[in-house]
Amino acid sequence: MNGPERHAAWSGWAFAAPALLLIAVFFFLPVLAALLLSFTDFDIYALGDLNRLRFIGFNNYQQLLQSPLFWTALGNTFYFVIMGGPLSVAVSLGAALLVNARLTRFPGLFRTAFFLPVVTTLVAVAVVWRYLYHPRYGLLNYALSLLGIEPIDWLGDPDWAMPAIILMAVWKNFGFNMIIFIAGLQNIPTQLYEAARIDGASDWRQFRYITLPLLGPTFLFVALMTLIGYFQVFAEPYVMTQGGPANRTLSIVLLMYEEGFRWWNMGYASAAAFILFTLILAATVLQLKLRRGQD
Amino acid sequence: MNIFTRLRPLLIALWVFGLTGCDATADRPVVVQFWAMGQEGEQVKALLPEFERRYPTIRVRVQQLPWSAAHEKLLTAYAGDALPDLFQLGNTWIPEFVALRALEPLDGRLRAWPEIALADYFPGILATNRLEDQTWALPWYVDTRLFFYRSDLLAAVGFAKPPDTWDDWLRAMTALKAAGGSVRHAILLPINEWQLPVILALQNGALLLRDRDQYGNFQDPRFREAFLFYLSLFERGLAPPVGNTQMANLYQEFANGVFAVYVSGPWNIGEFGRRLPAALQDQWMTAPLPEFTKTFSRPPVGEGTEARVGASLAGGASLALNRTSPRREAAWKLLEFLAEPEQQAHFYQLTGDLPARQSAWKDPALAGNRYAQAFREQLRQVKATPPIPEWERIANKLAYHAERTIRGQVSADEALAALDRDVDRILEKRRWLLAREQQPSPPAPLPLAGEGSEHPAPVPPAGEGSER
Numbered sequence: 001m002n003g004p005e006r007h008a009a010w011s012g013w014a015f016a017a018p019a020l021l022l023i024a025v026f027f028f029l030p031v032l033a034a035l036l037l038s039f040t041d042f043d044i045y046a047l048g049d050l051n052r053l054r055f056i057g058f059n060n061y062q063q064l065l066q067s068p069l070f071w072t073a074l075g076n077t078f079y080f081v082i083m084g085g086p087l088s089v090a091v092s093l094g095a096a097l098l099v100n101a102r103l104t105r106f107p108g109l110f111r112t113a114f115f116l117p118v119v120t121t122l123v124a125v126a127v128v129w130r131y132l133y134h135p136r137y138g139l140l141n142y143a144l145s146l147l148g149i150e151p152i153d154w155l156g157d158p159d160w161a162m163p164a165i166i167l168m169a170v171w172k173n174f175g176f177n178m179i180i181f182i183a184g185l186q187n188i189p190t191q192l193y194e195a196a197r198i199d200g201a202s203d204w205r206q207f208r209y210i211t212l213p214l215l216g217p218t219f220l221f222v223a224l225m226t227l228i229g230y231f232q233v234f235a236e237p238y239v240m241t242q243g244g245p246a247n248r249t250l251s252i253v254l255l256m257y258e259e260g261f262r263w264w265n266m267g268y269a270s271a272a273a274f275i276l277f278t279l280i281l282a283a284t285v286l287q288l289k290l291r292r293g294q295d
Numbered sequence: 296m297n298i299f300t301r302l303r304p305l306l307i308a309l310w311v312f313g314l315t316g317c318d319a320t321a322d323r324p325v326v327v328q329f330w331a332m333g334q335e336g337e338q339v340k341a342l343l344p345e346f347e348r349r350y351p352t353i354r355v356r357v358q359q360l361p362w363s364a365a366h367e368k369l370l371t372a373y374a375g376d377a378l379p380d381l382f383q384l385g386n387t388w389i390p391e392f393v394a395l396r397a398l399e400p401l402d403g404r405l406r407a408w409p410e411i412a413l414a415d416y417f418p419g420i421l422a423t424n425r426l427e428d429q430t431w432a433l434p435w436y437v438d439t440r441l442f443f444y445r446s447d448l449l450a451a452v453g454f455a456k457p458p459d460t461w462d463d464w465l466r467a468m469t470a471l472k473a474a475g476g477s478v479r480h481a482i483l484l485p486i487n488e489w490q491l492p493v494i495l496a497l498q499n500g501a502l503l504l505r506d507r508d509q510y511g512n513f514q515d516p517r518f519r520e521a522f523l524f525y526l527s528l529f530e531r532g533l534a535p536p537v538g539n540t541q542m543a544n545l546y547q548e549f550a551n552g553v554f555a556v557y558v559s560g561p562w563n564i565g566e567f568g569r570r571l572p573a574a575l576q577d578q579w580m581t582a583p584l585p586e587f588t589k590t591f592s593r594p595p596v597g598e599g600t601e602a603r604v605g606a607s608l609a610g611g612a613s614l615a616l617n618r619t620s621p622r623r624e625a626a627w628k629l630l631e632f633l634a635e636p637e638q639q640a641h642f643y644q645l646t647g648d649l650p651a652r653q654s655a656w657k658d659p660a661l662a663g664n665r666y667a668q669a670f671r672e673q674l675r676q677v678k679a680t681p682p683i684p685e686w687e688r689i690a691n692k693l694a695y696h697a698e699r700t701i702r703g704q705v706s707a708d709e710a711l712a713a714l715d716r717d718v719d720r721i722l723e724k725r726r727w728l729l730a731r732e733q734q735p736s737p738p739a740p741l742p743l744a745g746e747g748s749e750h751p752a753p754v755p756p757a758g759e760g761s762e763r
Contacts, residue, residue, distance in 0.1 A: 044684050045724060047374060048395035052728060063720070156538070244487065245538050246698060261367045263688050 038270035047264065060271035070272070072247050073255040076162060080251065081230045084166040088226055089219075092174045096181030097207075111182065115175040122172065126239040129168045130155070155241055158248040165249055169236050173229075177222045184218030185211070220291050224284060231280045252276045324354040325625045328379035330369070333362045335383060335436075335612070338645040339633075346632045353625045373397050378617045380626035383435060386423040386613045391684040393426050399616035401430045404627055415636070415652045419609045419677035426682055431615060433634055434651035436642070438560050438610035440490055440584075441673045443567065445555040447578040448474075457582035459603070461524075464556075464585060468533045471555050481533040482556040483545070484525075486701045489694040490608060491558055495521035497678045498587035498605045504689075504718070508681050509726045511689070511718030513711045521587065522697075522707060529701050536701050546570035549579075558584075560610065564666045565647040581669040583607075583676070609677035611651065649674070685721050692717045 038060055040046070046053040064070045099110045117125065132140050133154035141151040154164040188211065196206050212219075234253040237243055243250035243258070252272060260269030331339050336359030343355050358379065360368050366388060372378045373395055384392065392398050405413065413421065416434055424432045444457060452470035454463075468481035475481075484491055496503065501517035504510060512518065528534045535554070548554060550571050557563075567579060586605035614630050616623050632638060639650035640658035649670055650656060661667055680686050696710040696717075705713070 041724060043724060044370075044391055045394055045728060047370075048397070052724075054727070246702065247695075261371070264370055 034270045034273060037267055038274055040267045042266040042270075044264045056267070060268045061275070064268070064271055064275060069247065069250070069255065070252075073250045073252045076248065076250055077231060077233065077252045079162055080166060080169075080233050081227065083163075084169055084233075085223075085226050085230050087166065088170045088174055088230070089177060089222055091170055092177030092222065093181050095174060095178045096185060097211075099178070100182050100185045111179070114178055117172045118175040120172075122235050123239055125168070125172055126236070130240065133164055156245055158246045161241055161245055161249045165236050165240055168240070169230075169233065172236075173226075177226065180218060180222055181215070184215050188214045220287075224287060227283055227287065228280055231276065231283070324352050325622055326354045326356055327381060327622055327625045327629055328356055328358065329626075329629065330358045330360055330379045330382040332360050332365045332383055332612070334646055335648065336360060339642070341645055342633065342638055342641060345638075346629060349632070350625075350628055353628065355629060376619070378619070380617055380620040380622045381614060381629055382617065383612050383614055384432065386420070386432070386434065386609070386611050387680060387686060389424060389432055389613065389615070390426060390682045390686065392615065393431050394684045397618060398431045399618040399620075399623055401433065401616070405430060412634075415654050417609075417651065417653065417674045417677070419679065420611055420651060420674065423609050423611075423679045423682065424613050432613035433615075433630060435612050435614045435633065436639075436646075436648035437651045437674055438562075438612070438649070439607045439670065439673050439677050440494065440558050440560050440610070441607060441669055442582045442584065443549075443557045443559055443563060444580060444582060445549070445552065445578055446580045448552055448555040457580065458585065459582075460585045461587055461605075465533075468528075468556065469531070472531075472533055475552065475555075479552060480535045480554045482528065482558070483537075483548075483554040484528065484534045484558060485538055486529075486536055486698045487538040487694050489690040489697065492522055492525045492693065492697055493680065493690070494584065494605075494607055495525055495587050497608075498584075504681050504683075504722070507729065508683050509722055509729065511715040511722070513693075513714045513718065514708075519707070519711060522711065524587070525697070526700060526707055538698070550575055561649045561667070561670055562647070564664070567666075581666045583669050583673040604672055604676045606676045606678045607673050609679045611649075683722075683725065685725060688721050689718050692721070 039055055039057055041054050041056050041059070095114050098104060099107050099114070104110065132138050135141060135151055135153040135156065138154070140154065145151065152160055154160050192210050192214075193206055196210060201209070232253050233251045234257065237249040237251055237254055238257070241249045243254050253276065256269045256272040256276070259265045259272065329339075330336070336357060340357055343357070347354060366385070369378070369382065369384060369388075369392075373392075378397060389398070417437055420434045420437045424430055424434060442457065446457075448471060449457065449467060452467060452474050454467045454470075458464045458467050471481040472479060493503070496518045499517045499521040501515055501521060502512050503518070505512040505515075513522075529536055545557075546566065547570075549557065549567075564581070568576070571579065583604040584607050586603050614633060616626050616630065620626060633642070634652070636650070636652050636655040639652050639655035640661065642648060643650050643655065643658065644660050649667065650658075650661070653671075656662065656667075656671060680690070692714060696705075696714045699705050700707055700710040
């Protein structure tokens with residue numbers, strides 16, 4: 001490295017330093033502290049007197065893996081990710097195609113309307129949806145009754161609570177992905193469609209052989225973001241069901257919150273956080289691998 | 296030089312500010328920070344003008360916390376060294392805050408009180424505020440659970456007066472169920488609540504935990520018996536297997552006669568009054584819980600006296616001082632003020648919260664409330680849950696396993712064994728702490744596991760065991 005180059009490198013670091021420092025202090029340091037915490041039995045006793053803290057190695061992890069509640073939460077989280085994730089992506093894509101279609105009038109209006117739930121406060125949304133889901137007076141069951149379907153106790157029935165939460169979460173979140181899909185769609189050159197139409201390709205074939213392949217990178221981004229976000233589902237069950245009925249909507253992050261801030265088992269809760277982190281990392285890597293395999 | 300002329304306005308401002316600052320400290324009032332929950336936090340403000348009139352040098356700032364977040368908020372405040380000078384806390388949380396060493400012990404200050412003042416508290420409730428031979432908080436208002444029932448429906452099946460034994464209650468509930476057809480259940484017991492099985496077990500003399508609260512004791516025959524009785528209410532179809540979020544509108548269902556009996560606390564006196572239709576207001580009543588014995592019925596009564604009341608839970612909220620607060624004296628004055636019988640009676644009128652001091656019950660508003668009388672009787676018969684920080688987690692586990700049993704996912708004995716396992720795991724830290732405490736200076740290995748009840752134990756944690 002000669003003089004000017006070194007100089008450039010130094011000024012580069014200098015410019016990056018404030019941001020790096022902030023990330024180090026407010027992200028890496030707490031994460032490291034949490035990792036250490038996960039090897040201790042930090043609890044209410046230790047909070048009062050640090051002499052009552054023990055290092056217990058992998059005990060928290062071991063106990064978590066042996067706890068049926070953890071597996072319930074894990075199962076619920078996977079249910080939410082596997083059902084909710086693809087549904088959310090599909091709905092976003094569908095909405096993006098509709099809004100972006102040539103025949104649609106007032107695309108700006110629809111874009112805004114579909115995006116509205118994303119910027120609405122979740123608690124307000126949850127209150128309204130609780131009314132919609134009300135087993136006796138709710139709008140949803142009223143609509144079903146018109147079709148001759150028996151009322152469903154959406155949030156009270158252990159089998160329906162999770163689908164109800166997924167439905168609400170998808171409705172609340174699809175607008176964000178839709179905007180990204182619209183951006184992706186608008187990046188596809190129109191000549192390709194014109195050429196295809198001249199060749200007599202049907203709408204479906206245009207979608208299959210032009211839209212989908214060219215949306216690839218957008219698709220990957222949206223899928224990854226949705227996966228990561230959905231693994232961390234917390235607010236929806238926290239506000240709507242508190243994890244009930246019969247723990248059927250208890251997610252990992254909700255379990256972590258309960259253990260950490262309700263029972264103050266910080267060590268145990270940190271261990272749960274790191275297990276979730278490992279899972280998300282693994283799922284992300286897997287998805288990237290699959291994607292590369294396709295290309 | 297130039298710089299001084301430029302800075303002059305600033306310097307003058309600082310000087311003036313400093314002066315006024317100094318002047319003010321002389322008679323600047325002490326501001327006591329006071330955290331209270333829910334409607335108590337709202338209504339207590341009405342009592343404060345009188346307090347501030349009596350103590351012109353003290354000002355009170357009330358911060359209202361929602362009940363649902365109060366526990367987390369207090370713990371976080373403790374961790375962040377931001378606890379207020381005086382705060383309300385549920386009396387089952389006291390052991391936790393004692394373990395944190397967050398509370399100011401009150402015995403020294405209470406010595407200045409006339410003896411009758413402490414005797415004026417419901418003894419069972421005051422006991423929940425005492426741990427390790429020390430008083431850590433004073434009860435603010437009290438709470439326990441008993442029967443709310445539809446007197447008209449009960450009369451229709453031949454019970455003009457509420458039954459006073461579990462036997463008769465069972466008979467009454469069976470008749471209620473039979474008379475109401477398929478839509479009616481006799482009693483609503485939300486399956487995700489732990490209170491009733493614990494009440495029944497305490498009535499049956501069960502020790503919930505054993506060996507100085509170091510191990511779960513739920514497979515004990517006395518607990519098992521009470522638990523089976525609780526389950527039988529569901530098996531006989533007297534109680535519907537639903538959680539409390541599933542009962543869409545409790546008050547409406549009660550008014551419709553979907554269920555005729557409900558075990559609940561004093562807050563529902565006001566709610567029932569407000570939410571039940573006017574025509575129904577004379578058709579409901581409260582009654583104390585009966586005693587639970589081997590046959591679920593009262594042993595032959597010798598003197599033919601009044602009905603015997605069975606124990607219920609010693610609930611309620613207390614007021615405590617922050618140990619590290621520099622304004623403890625002022626905060627204590629506020630606590631004393633709120634503990635006065637007149638203020639307690641006034642607070643009852645504002646909130647409907649039942650006063651912790653029995654003399655406040657003489658207030659006409661309360662003496663004239665017919666629904667409150669059963670509570671007064673019940674409050675003289677209350678028992679505390681184990682006074683350890685882990686209790687709430689244990690209760691939560693109990694509710695979890697009870698719900699699984701009621702839903703038929705496990706048998707009663709499997710559930711109780713699993714409960715004991717879970718509880719033993721929760722109490723592991725407690726065992727370690729107690730063992731460490733006992734260790735004499737030359738470290739001698741202590742038999743940790745097993746019965747271990749022979750430890751001479753100069754040990755604090757609390758009279759629960761000895762009492763039973």
